[in-house]
Amino acid sequence: xxxxxxxxxxLVATFVASILLYLASTRGNLQSPSESVQGWGIxxxxxxxxxxxxxxxxxxxxxxxxxxxxxxxxxxxxxEKEDGKKDKPAVRKVFPNSALFKKWGEGLSxxxxxxxxxxxxxxxxxxxxxxxxxxxxxxxxxxxxxxxxKKYPADLPSLSVVLIYLDEALSIIKRAxxxxxxxxxxxxxxxxxxxxxxSANEDLKEKLDDYISVIHEERPGLLKRVVHHEQLGLTRxxxxxxxxxxxxxxxxxxxxxxxxxxxxxxxxxRIKEDRTIILTPVFxxxxxxxxxxxxxxxxxxxxxxxxxxxxxxxxxxxxxxxxESLPAKSPSIMGILVADRKFFGEIGxxxxxxxxxxxxxxxxxxxxxxxxxxxxxxxxSKIAHIERASKPYLPDLSVTxxxxxxxxxxxxxxxxxxxxxxxxxxxxxNHSEDIGDVSERKALRERLKCKPFKWYLxxxxxxxxxxxxxxxxxxxxxxxxxxxxxDQGPVPGSTPIxxxxxxxxxxxxxxxxxGQLYVGGIKSHTYNSNRCLVDPGSGVYPTLYxxxxxxxxxxxxxxxxxxxxxIQNRETKRCLEIAQGQDSYYQLIVQRCTGQIxxxxxxxxxxxxxG
Numbered sequence: 366x367x368x369x370x371x372x373x374x375x376l377v378a379t380f381v382a383s384i385l386l387y388l389a390s391t392r393g394n395l396q397s398p399s400e401s402v403q404g405w406g407i408x409x410x411x412x413x414x415x416x417x418x419x420x421x422x423x424x425x426x427x428x429x430x431x432x433x434x435x436x437x438x439x440x441x442x443x444x445e446k447e448d449g450k451k452d453k454p455a456v457r458k459v460f461p462n463s464a465l466f467k468k469w470g471e472g473l474s475x476x477x478x479x480x481x482x483x484x485x486x487x488x489x490x491x492x493x494x495x496x497x498x499x500x501x502x503x504x505x506x507x508x509x510x511x512x513x514x515k516k517y518p519a520d521l522p523s524l525s526v527v528l529i530y531l532d533e534a535l536s537i538i539k540r541a542x543x544x545x546x547x548x549x550x551x552x553x554x555x556x557x558x559x560x561x562x563x564s565a566n567e568d569l570k571e572k573l574d575d576y577i578s579v580i581h582e583e584r585p586g587l588l589k590r591v592v593h594h595e596q597l598g599l600t601r602x603x604x605x606x607x608x609x610x611x612x613x614x615x616x617x618x619x620x621x622x623x624x625x626x627x628x629x630x631x632x633x634x635r636i637k638e639d640r641t642i643i644l645t646p647v648f649x650x651x652x653x654x655x656x657x658x659x660x661x662x663x664x665x666x667x668x669x670x671x672x673x674x675x676x677x678x679x680x681x682x683x684x685x686x687x688x689e690s691l692p693a694k695s696p697s698i699m700g701i702l703v704a705d706r707k708f709f710g711e712i713g714x715x716x717x718x719x720x721x722x723x724x725x726x727x728x729x730x731x732x733x734x735x736x737x738x739x740x741x742x743x744x745x746s747k748i749a750h751i752e753r754a755s756k757p758y759l760p761d762l763s764v765t766x767x768x769x770x771x772x773x774x775x776x777x778x779x780x781x782x783x784x785x786x787x788x789x790x791x792x793x794x795n796h797s798e799d800i801g802d803v804s805e806r807k808a809l810r811e812r813l814k815c816k817p818f819k820w821y822l823x824x825x826x827x828x829x830x831x832x833x834x835x836x837x838x839x840x841x842x843x844x845x846x847x848x849x850x851x852d853q854g855p856v857p858g859s860t861p862i863x864x865x866x867x868x869x870x871x872x873x874x875x876x877x878x879x880g881q882l883y884v885g886g887i888k889s890h891t892y893n894s895n896r897c898l899v900d901p902g903s904g905v906y907p908t909l910y911x912x913x914x915x916x917x918x919x920x921x922x923x924x925x926x927x928x929x930x931x932i933q934n935r936e937t938k939r940c941l942e943i944a945q946g947q948d949s950y951y952q953l954i955v956q957r958c959t960g961q962i963x964x965x966x967x968x969x970x971x972x973x974x975x976g
Contacts, residue, residue: 407926431963432611447936450514463493464754469655489753490621490653492534498656500536500684504749506626507660511690512745521633522613523555525706527606529599530561531757533693535568539576544623546584552627555612558589559620560605563596566920571858598721598765601756604714607706616703618748625747631747633704640705641738644697645731646746653754659964663689663744666699668727669682669889670832672770674699677828677890679742687702692741696826697730701748711737713809716772718801724769731777736815767791772800776807779818784832788889790839790873792967834878838887840967841874843943847949853885853896854941859909861898863943863951874965879921880935885908897922898941900934905954907941930969931958 417658459478460466465485470478481493506513526545530538538559545557577588591605603617614636616629632644645666650659667677676683679693690833712732719725730740756762767789774782781794791798822829841851843863850862850872861884866872875883875895883895897912915922923935932941940958943951 395610403911418721454829456907465654467654469494477483483789485653485754488534488537489755489757490534490651490751492536494656495536497541498536500540501547502540502623504623504625504658505655505660507658507688508625508627508745508747511688512627512631515627515631515690515745517630517634518637521553521630522552522637522705524549524629525555525558525610525612525615527560527603527610527615527617528620529602529606529617530559530564530569530624531567531596531602532564532571533620535566535576536571537751538569541618541620541622542576542580542588546580546587546899548624548626551584551627551652553633554587556589556610557587558591558606558609560591560602560609560780562598563593591765596721598719600715600719600725602718603725604717607709607714610706613706614703615706615709618701619750621651621751621753622701624683624748625649625749628746628748631743632700635741636703636705636741638706640767642704642748643698643709643733643738643740644692645695645701645704645740646703646748647742647744648699648701649747649749651749653752656751658749663693663742663874665693665742666697666726666730666740666907667695667826667828668697670784670829671889672724672727672766672773672788674726690745690928692743694825695704695730695740695742696734696829698726698740700726701750702726702729703746708738712738712813713806716776716806718772718803718806719769720801721765722762723766724773728769728773728777731773731821732810732815733819734816734821735752735777735818736810736813746877768798768800770799771796772803776810777818781818781822781831784889787832787835787838787887787967790868790966793969828890828892830889832887835969836873836878837876837926837965838873840868840872841963841965842866842935844962844964845943848941849951851884851953853909856885861907861909863953868941868966876924876926876965880925881912882924882926882932898924900939900941900955901935902937905956907953907955926963929962929964932963933958 404936406648456473456478457475458466459475460482463482465482466478470481473481477493481491484492489607506762513722517976523801526549528538528541542557542559545554547798559573577590589609591609593602593605597605607615615634628646632646635642635644647661647663649659649661652659663679664676665679667675669675670714674697676699677696679695683693713736715725716728719728733740759765770785770789771791773784778785780953786793786796843849845865848866849863850866850868851874852862853871854860854862854864856871864872870886872884877883881895882898884898885896888895894911894913896909897915899908899910901908901913902921910918910920910922912922921934921936924932924941925935926932933939934941934955937955938960939955941953941955941963942959942961944956946952
């Protein structure tokens with residue numbers, strides 16, 4: 366008999382003998398409850414002893430040497446697995462430079478990679494993965510802890526949700542619809558309006574119709590469709606959805622979203638309190654490659670003078686409350702909006718004169734504040750939004766963005782409208798952009814008795830720098846070499862250079878009445894610092910420093926300049942000039958003035974500044 370077998374016999378015999386001994390000693394003596402409990406405890410300890418014996422026996426068995434044949438079989442199995450790994454060829458990375466495959470796609474076959482990349486190029490996000498994810502997938506609850514336990518009134522307004530799309534992947538639209546249905550109380554959700562801005566994707570025709578039929582079996586009449594027979598652009602698509610909606614409140618969203626749990630209630634409750642507020646939820650980012658959700662905290666929806674959207678801190682008074690669940694005032698909206706449906710119409714809805722994409726959200730934010738409403742971010746309402754790698758409307762959105770920004774400025778910005786021209790490096794007069802007929806929008810402003818834009822700067826968005834002391838802006842060119850422009854040079858770096866003129870941001874210079882000369886762009890906000898041209902006082906090359914630092918260090922940062930004249934430092938009396946180096950290339954230098962002449966693209970006269 367093996368040692369383990371002998372040990373098993375001994376242990377079992379000991380266990381049985383212990384039981385018999387106990388029974389003999391306690392026969393007929395367990396009378397009181399305490400004695401019964403004591404006896405029961407002894408039985409439990411015996412059960413534990415039995416379990417311990419079994420574990421000990423198993424351990425002993427594992428210590429015994431295995432038969433040679435068994436060891437050999439296991440070794441052969443392991444070797445076969447390793448050989449299989451070695452024989453399996455590594456899958457070639459078909460698109461090693463694609464943004465889609467930087468973090469995602471390990472293990473896909475070459476055919477799968479090609480399919481995924483083709484869909485990525487078409488949609489700007491990972492439609493290949495989307496098609497394989499559940500429509501009702503769970504996403505993390507990213508709300509602040511104070512939001513989770515909040516209670517809302519039972520008698521909230523009804524809600525219409527509008528989803529705008531142009532050539533979205535079908536699975537993305539399905540998931541958006543499913544998430545809204547699953548996470549919005551049925552008693553509140555009046556309808557979901559799908560607005561198709563003339564998509565070419567065949568999946569969004571019969572296959573989408575089939576899906577709508579399936580949804581209507583569950584919720585009859587819930588989904589409505591608007592299909593444009595020509596592409597009207599984002600603004601007019603949103604207007605189409607608003608006109609179709611019938612709920613008390615309308616939420617106009619992109620179709621590439623998923624809503625979080627209890628997203629609607631805080632929005633509806635706030636509008637129930639005040640119907641004149643335009644609301645926006647807080648977005649989380651859905652990564653375009655792996656479609657995972659990244660939490661974003663609440664922030665104000667803001668913009669620069671070019672009217673590009675950006676996130677920004679709230680006003681200090683919100684942070685002093687130390688409660689991230691509270692609504693916060695915002696200068697504008699980011700694009701997704703929620704409003705009382707009738708009030709939205711009363712203040713002019715959206716400007717249908719906007720083309721294709723861009724600026725309409727900023728226009729709405731400014732108009733709401735000036736014309737009797739306000740804008741708030743609601744931190745307890747969270748929506749997960751896919752950030753595309755590319756947009757569907759135009760390869761270069763700046764084309765329509767510039768035109769729309771100038772239209773907004775003409776209607777709403779009064780004497781500050783020239784700042785939009787400056788941001789786009791356009792002349793103050795005759796910018797040559799066709800902004801369309803604005804007479805109806807100006808009449809709307811008059812009819813609503815809206816406040817002046819200066820009130821908006823003073824009371825809503827004081828961080829926006831009014832740029833009231835600008836003298837000149839644009840490319841700065843020396844008459845000796847009119848094909849070369851001053852350029853900020855390599856970044857990071859602090860040495861301006863001469864470079865072939867291309868007129869983009871690195872070559873934009875700005876001269877202010879205080880004598881500061883910025884190189885490489887001008888910031889739109891008072892909390893930012895521009896980079897000032899400085900004469901070091903020694904050596905031959907000028908430098909660039911943050912203006913706040915240059916002022917603090919008392920660097921030589923002030924210059925005298927007039928169009929068609931020299932650029933001279935007020936303190937060193939040296940001039941900014943150009944000279945040909947030993948390598949025959951022209952360089953930017955500071956030296957004793959020789960009378961070189963500079964011209965800048967746009968020079969502001971007093972008459973232009975007055976509008």
